[in-house]
Amino acid sequence: MKPEKQERIINAAMKEFVKSGFEKASTNEIVKDAQISKGSLFNYFSNKKDLYLFLIQNALNIIEQIYVEIDMNERDIFERISQVGFIKLNIQKKYPLVFDFLKSLIEEDAKDVKSEINQLLANVQKDGFKRIYENIDWSKLREDIEPEKAMNILNWAMTGFAELQIAKIKSFEDIGTEMFNEWDEYKEILKSCFYKNGE
């Protein structure tokens, strides 16, 4: 199968599953959106559940990729965060809905797939945070701030910023440099907040 076609199917299917959940997701909608025929879809996947489980596995693989791409030698937390943001952005370009799809799994409770989801998600690290922030040099941090709280605030800021950007553009073609510049400004503010004076 052409990878471009596979991508179309994956994105169309994720879109529908995110929108409607497993049970209400319509295979008719998926094939329409992916521009393939019903028969084709059921050639590749023996049934809806099969497709769903494939998507989960696929999404997990994609996420795993984040961790291998992180440069664990970069010990500065702000640089690390920027790195992760950049990696995520690239993923979103190809699969705009992976993160939403994974999030939707948690709330999914269709009995047909509930147990399989739990099984697949059981292996995934509980706190992705912890892995992303491995080997960070916390000594630069002001001593009156708990690292965990700082981490949370930074995460919330990054997530909030990213959401704002996504809402703003809605098309990933023109990410441009302004976005990175703006993030840099936030970075500077937060650095001046959390780092000891002068670092």
Next chain:
Amino acid sequence: MKPEKQERIINAAMKEFVKSGFEKASTNEIVKDAQISKGSLFNYFSNKKDLYLFLIQNALNIIEQIYVEIDMNERDIFERISQVGFIKLNIQKKYPLVFDFLKSLIEEDAKDVKSEINQLLANVQKDGFKRIYENIDWSKLREDIEPEKAMNILNWAMTGFAELQIAKIKSFEDIGTEMFNEWDEYKEILKSCFYKNGE
């Protein structure tokens, strides 16, 4: 109609509309969840669209309530934020899904209701932020930080914190005081970051 029953219907309907969107939302599910009969529902509302539009109006009224409850004389931004958080929490106790419901309207694109949504949302203030932060005393802020950026960071932190709490408890009965204490700690950190030294 008993207000308690109305509340049940509103919450059941919002739940279903949030979960499934306008078109796929099932009136059967709504009546089941609200514990009323199909006939009753269609006595109160002439059809699904009617119910949906009522819910929107209702949600907008609820949100509007936030603004009248804010004490605009409180000029300290951290106190203001805590106030808003508290008001929102109380709203969520009664209508756990209003905010999700309103958020879902933006993405809704069923042709049956699209134009009405836009019409109803047109009147709502573009940036709720701006209104919530009216009359804030920005002079306490460190001068090297743009107030707008500070506002954003604070908002992201508050939202992130709130989400974390909601995920943690999933039941509003036991909000307890620990939550407020924990938020206070974040508040102190952020204060020490954004306010001039010693304020």
Next chain:
DNA sequence: ATGAAATTGACCACTTTGGTCATCTTTCTG
């Protein structure tokens, strides 16, 4: 030109849909 592989969409039995309405229950009035 040929055979194999890939693709199609009409078709199926079945479920669910939004909405109705004759009937039953509760409440109110005198």
Next chain:
DNA sequence: CAGAAAGATGACCAAAGTGGTCAATTTCAT
């Protein structure tokens, strides 16, 4: 207490949509 008015019910309906099949067609390497 009778009787009327108002409220609540759920079986019922035509229509639409469901996941999945498969005989027929198209595509393509040889």
